[in-house]
Amino acid sequence: MISSNESDDSAEGLQGSRKRKRNPKVWKDNKRKTAALKGEAYVSTSGKRVAPKSSGSPCGCKEKCTEKFPMKKKTILISKLYDGRPKNERDTFLQGLIEVTTISRRRGRVQANAKPKSASFKYSILESSGNRVAVCKRAFMSIYGVSHMQIQRLTTLLVTGASPRDLRGLHNNRPRSKSDEVLIRIREHIERFPRKSTHYSSRVHQYLDARLNVKTMHSLFIKENPDLQHDVKYEFYLKYFKENYALKFGRPQVDVCSECERLGAKIKSKDLNDNAKRVATAELIVHKRRAKKFYNKLQDIQKLCQNRPEVAGITLDYIQNLPLPNIPVQEIFYFRQLWVYALEIHNLSDNSGHFYTYHEGHACKGPNEVCTFLKNYIETHIP
Structure with missing residues (x-):
C-alpha cells in the first residue's frame, strides 16, 4: 500500500452526451395518421389534400334510406366511427353491421362466364339508442363515408368467417430496414463495454469509459464486422445507441446528495x-x-x-475508483480493468491530505481497511 501527499490536480470526467427528447406527436407522419384516424383533413405524402370524412350523396333507392337520417344525426354517426380508433376496430364495427343471408332469387347473368354470387348481404345503421335501422348498400356507404372497395373487402372476409386485419406496413420489402441479426450484433457489441455506476445518487446512472465515444465504438464495430461496413453506417449506429441505451461517457463530476x-x-x-x-x-x-x-x-x-x-481533527473519504491500466489502446475497452481504491485522510490543522491507494487484488473497501489506514495515519502523522 502506498501513501502519498495530496495533489491539487483532479481529472474531471467527461459529461454525458446530450440527447434531445423525442416527441412523436409533432412528427408529420404521426400527425397525418392521427388526422386520418379521426376523419379530419390532411395532406398525403404525395402532396394531395384529403378532404375530411363526411356523409355522401343520397342513395336514390325507392325506400329513400338516407332521408331517414337528418344531417345532424349523420354527423354524429360518422364522428363516432372516426373517433381515433384503429382501423381494425373500425372495420370490425362496420363488419358487425353487415349480415350474410342466402340468395332468395337468382337472375340470369349477361355474361356467360360471370361468376355467380355466393351470398347476399343486409346492411344496418346503429343509432345512439342502440337500435339498428336497415338500409340499402348505397345508404350504408354514404352515411358512414366508406367506399365500395372497403365494403367488398369486409363482405368477402365475412363470408369466409375471418376478421378484418390491417396489413399495411407489415410487408418485408423495405430496403432500408435492418435484419434482426444485424441489430443483435450491434447490441452484443455495445453490451461488451464495461460500465461504471454513479457513486451517490437517488437514480442509478451508468457510465462508459471517458476515453470512449460513439464514433470510436462504431469504428471498433466495423473493425470486428467488416462485412457490415456498408450496411451499418455511423448515423444508424448512433441512432440505435441513443434509442436503446441511456449510457453516458466519463463519470459524474460531483457527488449528489441522495436525500436532496x-x-x-x-x-x-x-x-x-x-x-x-x-x-x-x-x-x-x-x-x-x-x-x-x-x-x-x-x-x-x-x-x-x-x-x-x-487538538487534532481529520476527515476521510474514498474517492472514485480508478481503472488500471490507463492506456490508449482500443482493445482495452472490452476488458474488465483492475480497480484501484484510494482513501484520502485530510488533516484540518494544516490542511494537508494523504492518500492510501491499493488495488482490489490486495483488499476490499470495508471497515477493516479503513481502521487500518486510520491507525497508521494517527501513529505516523498525529504527534
Whole structure:
C-alpha cells in the first residue's frame, strides 16, 4: 500500500452526451395518421389534400334510406366511427353491421362466364339508442363515408368467417430496414463495454469509459464486422445507441446528495398532492439546515485545530475508483480493468491530505481497511 501527499490536480470526467427528447406527436407522419384516424383533413405524402370524412350523396333507392337520417344525426354517426380508433376496430364495427343471408332469387347473368354470387348481404345503421335501422348498400356507404372497395373487402372476409386485419406496413420489402441479426450484433457489441455506476445518487446512472465515444465504438464495430461496413453506417449506429441505451461517457463530476435528490423529485412530481409536497418541502428544509449545521461545526473544528496545536481533527473519504491500466489502446475497452481504491485522510490543522491507494487484488473497501489506514495515519502523522 502506498501513501502519498495530496495533489491539487483532479481529472474531471467527461459529461454525458446530450440527447434531445423525442416527441412523436409533432412528427408529420404521426400527425397525418392521427388526422386520418379521426376523419379530419390532411395532406398525403404525395402532396394531395384529403378532404375530411363526411356523409355522401343520397342513395336514390325507392325506400329513400338516407332521408331517414337528418344531417345532424349523420354527423354524429360518422364522428363516432372516426373517433381515433384503429382501423381494425373500425372495420370490425362496420363488419358487425353487415349480415350474410342466402340468395332468395337468382337472375340470369349477361355474361356467360360471370361468376355467380355466393351470398347476399343486409346492411344496418346503429343509432345512439342502440337500435339498428336497415338500409340499402348505397345508404350504408354514404352515411358512414366508406367506399365500395372497403365494403367488398369486409363482405368477402365475412363470408369466409375471418376478421378484418390491417396489413399495411407489415410487408418485408423495405430496403432500408435492418435484419434482426444485424441489430443483435450491434447490441452484443455495445453490451461488451464495461460500465461504471454513479457513486451517490437517488437514480442509478451508468457510465462508459471517458476515453470512449460513439464514433470510436462504431469504428471498433466495423473493425470486428467488416462485412457490415456498408450496411451499418455511423448515423444508424448512433441512432440505435441513443434509442436503446441511456449510457453516458466519463463519470459524474460531483457527488449528489441522495436525500436532496429524493425530496426534490417528490416536490416536482405531478402525481403527489399539495399536502405531500408541503411535507417533502419541510423535510428538505430541515435536511439542509442539518447539513449547514454540520458544515458550520466542521469549520469551527478546523479553526480550533489551527489555533490549538494540542487538538487534532481529520476527515476521510474514498474517492472514485480508478481503472488500471490507463492506456490508449482500443482493445482495452472490452476488458474488465483492475480497480484501484484510494482513501484520502485530510488533516484540518494544516490542511494537508494523504492518500492510501491499493488495488482490489490486495483488499476490499470495508471497515477493516479503513481502521487500518486510520491507525497508521494517527501513529505516523498525529504527534
